Amino acid sequence: MTADRFEAIRAALEADLANVQRQLAEHGFSDDGASVTVEVDEGFADSAAATTERAEAIALADQLGSHRNEVVNALARIADGTYGKCERCGNEIPFERLEALPTATLCVACKQQAG
Ligand SMILES: [Zn+2]
Numbered sequence: 001m002t003a004d005r006f007e008a009i010r011a012a013l014e015a016d017l018a019n020v021q022r023q024l025a026e027h028g029f030s031d032d033g034a035s036v037t038v039e040v041d042e043g044f045a046d047s048a049a050a051t052t053e054r055a056e057a058i059a060l061a062d063q064l065g066s067h068r069n070e071v072v073n074a075l076a077r078i079a080d081g082t083y084g085k086c087e088r089c090g091n092e093i094p095f096e097r098l099e100a101l102p103t104a105t106l107c108v109a110c111k112q113q114a115g
Pocket of ligand 1: 086087088089090091106107108109110111
């Protein structure tokens with residue numbers, strides 16, 4: 001693993017994290033740094049449209065929150081030196097795979113087995 005390519009991945013992860021945090025803020029989701037929740041206005045009329053809108057907001061918050069956690073975990077693995085190792089078999093994840101998917105935690109073989 002060359003330092004330049006490694007730095008490029010770290011920079012991509014940091015940019016991704018900033019991007020996700022910006023989206024969370026734009027949608028007004030509350031974020032305690034570990035989980036993302038949607039503020040529910042209790043006085044809100046419980047119409048079908050409002051329910052759908054709320055369900056969509058919750059789904060988006062979940063999606064952004066879990067992606068953010070993957071990015072945070074990847075940055076933590078970079079910090080502790082375990083980044084790029086498959087969590088299942090311990091083999092090195094090929095650099096090409098990490099560049100395509102910086103949050104990958106499994107090598108291709110294990111990913112296929114995990115489904
Ligand atoms: Zn593996």
